[in-house]
Structures are given as structure tokens and as C-alpha cells.
Amino acid sequence: NKGKYEHYMQKEIHEQPESLTTTMRGRLIRGGSCKAKSVLLGGLKDHLKTIRRSRRVVFIGCGTSYNAALAARPILEELSGIPVTMEIASDLLDRQGPIYREDTTVFVSQSGETADTLQALEYALENGALCVGITNTVGSAIARNTHCGVHINAGCEIGVASTKAYTSQIVVMAMMALAIGSDTISSQSRRETIIDGLFDLPSKVREVLKLDQEMKDLAKLLISEQSLLVFGRGYNYATALEGALKVKEVALMHSEGILAGEMKHGPLALVDETLPIVVIATRDACFRFLLMYSKQQSVIQQLHARKGRLIVMCTKGDAASVCAGGSSRIIEVPQVEDCLQPVINIVPLQLLAYHLTVLRGYNVDQPRNLAKSVTTQ
Numbered sequence: 001n002k003g004k005y006e007h008y009m010q011k012e013i014h015e016q017p018e019s020l021t022t023t024m025r026g027r028l029i030r031g032g033s034c035k036a037k038s039v040l041l042g043g044l045k046d047h048l049k050t051i052r053r054s055r056r057v058v059f060i061g062c063g064t065s066y067n068a069a070l071a072a073r074p075i076l077e078e079l080s081g082i083p084v085t086m087e088i089a090s091d092l093l094d095r096q097g098p099i100y101r102e103d104t105t106v107f108v109s110q111s112g113e114t115a116d117t118l119q120a121l122e123y124a125l126e127n128g129a130l131c132v133g134i135t136n137t138v139g140s141a142i143a144r145n146t147h148c149g150v151h152i153n154a155g156c157e158i159g160v161a162s163t164k165a166y167t168s169q170i171v172v173m174a175m176m177a178l179a180i181g182s183d184t185i186s187s188q189s190r191r192e193t194i195i196d197g198l199f200d201l202p203s204k205v206r207e208v209l210k211l212d213q214e215m216k217d218l219a220k221l222l223i224s225e226q227s228l229l230v231f232g233r234g235y236n237y238a239t240a241l242e243g244a245l246k247v248k249e250v251a252l253m254h255s256e257g258i259l260a261g262e263m264k265h266g267p268l269a270l271v272d273e274t275l276p277i278v279v280i281a282t283r284d285a286c287f288r289f290l291l292m293y294s295k296q297q298s299v300i301q302q303l304h305a306r307k308g309r310l311i312v313m314c315t316k317g318d319a320a321s322v323c324a325g326g327s328s329r330i331i332e333v334p335q336v337e338d339c340l341q342p343v344i345n346i347v348p349l350q351l352l353a354y355h356l357t358v359l360r361g362y363n364v365d366q367p368r369n370l371a372k373s374v375t376t377q
């Protein structure tokens, strides 16, 4: 039932404040006078000790689920101190990459049925790793066959392009990072700030959804383009990949997400006065990432110097400083805790992909050649 919406993708984008609330329900503990704020993931609590002892965490997934894991990687590394590596399920299988008993492997899948991810799970089980599932589908093959896991509880997702499952997956993996890191006293205040940020997140998503008309106007400008680049770094490298994936899969427009730090090693050659480029340059809260913000400002300056056609996503209030030295179209988004910023930043790009698709006259909910769940290899 699409309710007041024309398409499932549109409905699922707009219901994210509610789906995120459901994802977090009963899992955030407010704390009190003598009790710290904390996270409770019923499906992981008996396995946290084993996870903390593991030598490595390996995230495994396909498509949007892989991108969600990439978005959560920095906060898991920061709060757990455990090295985190990323695997596209099919590539892990092609290489028969090493997986050890000392590894924690985390299988991320909305459907819980993706053939490559499921086969990678069998492979990790054979190799004796602890297997954790992050799924949206209770009773799915991945939920059943993992040792433990977390249901993201985003509600049924019908649009082939994943939207609300992506943001719920990031939130669940951020909560997983908080739970794994909860035995470290030195990061207690950092964790409490993130938990406060999680409580506020649905209202911030509601705020960013107000950009709907603005994204429709931007889509009108881009309707006949051949290609769109998206530059991001740090927490928002995943946003660049996922934003480009949305545009590619539903609007049927070539789009590429690029790690901004790699700009000079190839992509800069593409920059001219015609190719539209989205640059994600939101401010990250903690000191370490202030440096990253200025790095992204320097990327913008270099793109301006080559007369690049920029669309800059920045934190509310930063438009003037971020674009000094050239003209750009601006997308201003609310600021949240750095590790949660990808949840906010993807929303305008989801809206852009949606409107581009409708304006270009393509099928939003069932894009050409794609399936919601890829159960064959």
C-alpha cells in the first residue's frame, strides 16, 4: 500500500524518520543518575566478548548493503580498535580470500537471501569464523544460518532500490560499534554523544526530507545529462558510492562515486565546464575530522580552478565559506554526530535519484534488468 505516495521508493524515502525509530526501539538505554547511556542489542549481547577478542572484523555484502557497511566501518574501528576489512561477497568467493577462526564476519543483507552473500556465509562457517547477520528479514536464510545477529526492523521494503534499509543498516552497525566498545571507559563520553545523536536522528531526517522540492528542481537541471560524479571521503565515501548507485540503478544515468582523496590520481582528467559533480563537504564534528573538512574545501577549490560544474552538499550555514572562490549549487543539510552524518547526507541523493527517474520517464520501483533479491549467481 503506497498510501499518499505515487511510488514505493518515494514512500520508503519519506518514511525514514519512522523506520529509523523502529530500528532503534528498545535498543537505546537513556541512562539515569547513576547509570550510563548505553545500547542493548539482544541478538549480540551473549557474543560481545567473543567479538572483542577477534583479530579482525570482516564486513561482507553486495550493493547497497555493502555501502552501508562501508559507512559504518570508521566508527566500528574507532570504538572497537579492531581492524575492519570490507568484502564484496562475490569477490571474496572468487578469490577464496583467507578467513580465520579468529575473525568476526558480518553479513549485511536487506533480504537475507542474496546468493553471493549466502554462499560467502557458508564459506566463512566452513572456515570457523564467528558469523554475525545484519538483516531486515526475520527467518531469512542469512538470519537462520548466522551464529547471531541483529534484525534492522526497517519494515518491508518493496522498491528495488534500497533506501530505508540502507539508513537502518547504518544505524544498526553504529549501535553494534557502541555495544562492542562499551567496555572502554575512555570513550564513554564519545559513546554517550553518539547515543544522544541517535535519539535526535529521526527528527533530523525529517528536516532533511524538506529538501524534496529543491532536489526536484535540481533533477530538472540534470534531466538530460549523460553522467554524474559524486565525490566524498571519510564517513561519506560510502555516501558517494551509494548516491551514485541510486542514480545509476533507477535513473539509468551513468554515475560514479569517487573517493575525493583519489581525485588527482585520475578523475580530475574528467573535470570540465559541462560534467555535473556533487561534492559532499559536510562538517564533521570532532577535531580529527575538522581536518577532513578543510581537505574537502581544497578539493572544491581545485575543481573550481578547472571550472567544474559543482553541486556542493554542506552543513547548514557553511555555504559561503565552503564555496569561496567559485559558484556552485548548494545543498544544505543539518549537522549530526560525524558517524551518523551519512544517514542524513544520503537522503537528498535518494530524492534526487527518485525525481530524476520520474522526470526521465523510467520505472522507479522496478528498474530495467534489476531484481529486489538476487538469488542466483
Ligand code: UD1
Pocket (backbone or CB within 6 Å): 041, 042, 043, 044, 132, 133, 134, 135, 138, 142, 143, 144, 146, 147, 148, 149, 150, 151, 152
Ligand atoms: C527480539 C525479538 C523481538 C522482541 C525482543 C524483546 C525476534 C525476531 N525478535 O529482538 O520481537 O521484541 O527480542 O526482547 O523475535 N539473529 C541472527 N542472525 C541475524 C539476525 C538475528 O542469528 O541475521 C538472531 C539474534 O542473535 C537473536 C535473534 O535472531 O538471537 C533475534 O534477533 P533480533 O530480532 O535482532 O533481537 P532483539 O532485538 O533482541
Ligand code: BG6
Pocket (backbone or CB within 6 Å): 062, 063, 064, 065, 108, 109, 110, 111, 112, 113, 114, 117, 160, 161, 162, 370, 371, 372, 373, 374
Ligand atoms: C540487489 C538489489 O541488487 O541486491 C539491491 O537490487 C541490493 O538494492 C542488493 O542492495 C543486495 O541485496 P541484499 O538483500 O543482500 O541487501
